[in-house]
Amino acid sequence: DAGVIQSPRHEVTEMGQEVTLRCKPISGHDYLFWYRQTMMRGLELLIYFNNNVPIDDSGMPEDRFSAKMPNASFSTLKIQPSEPRDSAVYFCASTKGGEAFFGQGTRLTVV
Amino acid sequence: GQQLNQSPQSMFIQEGEDVSMNCTSSSIFNTWLWYKQDPGEGPVLLIALYKAGELTSNGRLTAQFGITRKDSFLNISASIPSDVGIYFCAGLPWGGATNKLIFGTGTLLAVQP
Numbered sequence A: 001d002a003g004v005i006q007s008p009r010h011e012v013t014e015m016g017q018e019v020t021l022r023c024k025p026i027s028g029h030d031y032l033f034w035y036r037q038t039m040m041r042g043l044e045l046l047i048y049f050n051n052n053v054p055i056d057d058s059g060m061p062e063d064r065f066s067a068k069m070p071n072a073s074f075s076t077l078k079i080q081p082s083e084p085r086d087s088a089v090y091f092c093a094s095t096k097g098g099e100a101f102f103g104q105g106t107r108l109t110v111v
Numbered sequence B: 001g002q003q004l005n006q007s008p009q010s011m012f013i014q015e016g017e018d019v020s021m022n023c024t025s026s027s028i029f030n031t032w033l034w035y036k037q038d039p040g041e042g043p044v045l046l047i048a049l050y051k052a053g054e055l056t057s058n059g060r061l062t063a064q065f066g067i068t069r070k071d072s073f074l075n076i077s078a079s080i081p082s083d084v085g086i087y088f089c090a091g092l093p094w095g096g097a098t099n100k101l102i103f104g105t106g107t108l109l110a111v112q113p
Helices: none
Strands: A005-007 A010-013 A019-024 A031-038 A042-050 A053-056 A065-071 A074-079 A088-095 A106-110 B005-007 B010-014 B019-024 B029-037 B044-049 B055-058 B061-065 B071-076 B085-093 B107-112
Touching: A005 A088, A010 A019, A019 A088, A019 A106, A031 A074, A042 A065, A042 A074, A053 A065, A074 A088, B010 B019, B019 B085, B029 B061, B029 B071, B044 B055, B044 B061, B044 B071, B071 B085
Parallel strands: A010 A106, B010 B107
Antiparallel strands: A005 A019, A019 A074, A031 A042, A031 A088, A042 A053, A065 A074, A088 A106, B005 B019, B019 B071, B029 B044, B029 B085, B055 B061, B061 B071, B085 B107
């Protein structure tokens, strides 16, 4: 398996623009997580899905953030409108039994 | 959100030295995991622990699941320059939501050749 695949690796956008981050989990994994990593706050769990259903979105910072998982092999995290304080590295991770495997992340810069 | 207490925050050591870091919690955990993150990459799983008292090795790395179920330790023996990175502990709280990992704040390791 190629592991968790995220795209794009880097994204630079202007404030106010919509940003969509993509994730393909490891085949067979039934949990998918979106994390945000910053120097100040470390790794923060934003939302996670089980069998494509959102289970806990209490970490989503604001209504500007939304996530979907239309099928077992694809998930998106959308920020609309984006703000400079959203600049961070966003990770997707998947798991089947407790051990989470991470993608390489998307480094988002909002200017 | 909830985070584990991980220490030390950073370590600057000479090549060949041994390293020890730990994570503690006020509550009980079912599972402890240790990850390493290289610059520009995602965290990579190093060791997984599932039973209180369990001691597991992966090459020069050794990790233990504390008897009280509230802590875990990671030791690295004979450090080398490629050990540089950020090490995270993570755990699944007992009685918590299935598979909702809680992460430590990370230990930054720098190794001088």
